[in-house]
Amino acid sequence: MDIAVVGSNMVDLISYINRMPNDGETVEAPDFRMGCGGKGANQAVAASRMGSEVLMVTRVGNDMFADNTIRNFEDNGIDTKYVMRTDATSGVAPIFVDPQSRNSIIIVKGANAKLTPADVQGVKEAIAGCKLIVMQLEIPLDTVYATIELANELNIPVLLNPAPADPALLLDKVSGVEFIVPNESELSLLSGMPVDTRADILNAAHVLLDAGIPNVIVTLGSKGALWVTADKEVMVEAEKVEAVDTTGAGDAFIGCFSHTWTRTGDVAASIEAANKYAGDSVTKRGTQTSYATAKEVGL
Numbered sequence: 001m002d003i004a005v006v007g008s009n010m011v012d013l014i015s016y017i018n019r020m021p022n023d024g025e026t027v028e029a030p031d032f033r034m035g036c037g038g039k040g041a042n043q044a045v046a047a048s049r050m051g052s053e054v055l056m057v058t059r060v061g062n063d064m065f066a067d068n069t070i071r072n073f074e075d076n077g078i079d080t081k082y083v084m085r086t087d088a089t090s091g092v093a094p095i096f097v098d099p100q101s102r103n104s105i106i107i108v109k110g111a112n113a114k115l116t117p118a119d120v121q122g123v124k125e126a127i128a129g130c131k132l133i134v135m136q137l138e139i140p141l142d143t144v145y146a147t148i149e150l151a152n153e154l155n156i157p158v159l160l161n162p163a164p165a166d167p168a169l170l171l172d173k174v175s176g177v178e179f180i181v182p183n184e185s186e187l188s189l190l191s192g193m194p195v196d197t198r199a200d201i202l203n204a205a206h207v208l209l210d211a212g213i214p215n216v217i218v219t220l221g222s223k224g225a226l227w228v229t230a231d232k233e234v235m236v237e238a239e240k241v242e243a244v245d246t247t248g249a250g251d252a253f254i255g256c257f258s259h260t261w262t263r264t265g266d267v268a269a270s271i272e273a274a275n276k277y278a279g280d281s282v283t284k285r286g287t288q289t290s291y292a293t294a295k296e297v298g299l
Ligand code: RIB
Pocket: 010, 011, 012, 036, 037, 038, 039, 042, 092, 093, 105, 107, 138, 247, 248, 249, 250, 251, 287
């Protein structure tokens, strides 16, 4: 197994809107799509479509969404042995995409909130052979912390995507990760620093480096990503694309980065590939529906 994703799955309910309604107002939206999402599942699917062997550790509910989510993992070649059914609703995410391709997302964690540290201990043997463990913050923080401890014990590197931003996340509890991949607002929250300029971003990244994390990769949307370590900063620019829907682009980036890094160990080249993969995803609608295979995107 190449990659274990310990994280979330959601059903994305995507409305393509002209504008958000005001208080008490009803507005009509021109289009709607339902699809499989959730940051963990998205990252797993992206890595798998790139060609990695992926194991998913997650909890689905006991409703009509659960079977579809499991089938979707299977269709994408992901190992579902540790996709656990739960006496809860499945996670859902109502999403609103405006004509400028910007998105607003509400998440209802449902079963994802019931993924426990004990669940992760239960998959210790299965994840022991992985080259990378990938996590986000749509599962309980205690589970994130316990997984990092387990990964450190097993000597497996961890990539943490601290999304969605969570003010309760404790930096010293995640200092054992190899990579942290925040966007600008997540970096600001985690470091307690402003991120208005390049100098600000570097200073904020150094707060995470000082906490003991060796690689900080700040995603900058259409501009690309900035990789910062104790002794260097590398800006990897993204190519310009015509965006129609940016939902899940950050997850596409992480899935492709994880795949490429576990194959090559080359961080800069992995960011370059991830920029290209995420850039391709925003030219199509939906979350996982916008993720290409390696061949389709020319990687
Ligand atoms: O990052 C995009 C994802 O965030 C969506 O798929 C939605 O489910 C939320 O988890």
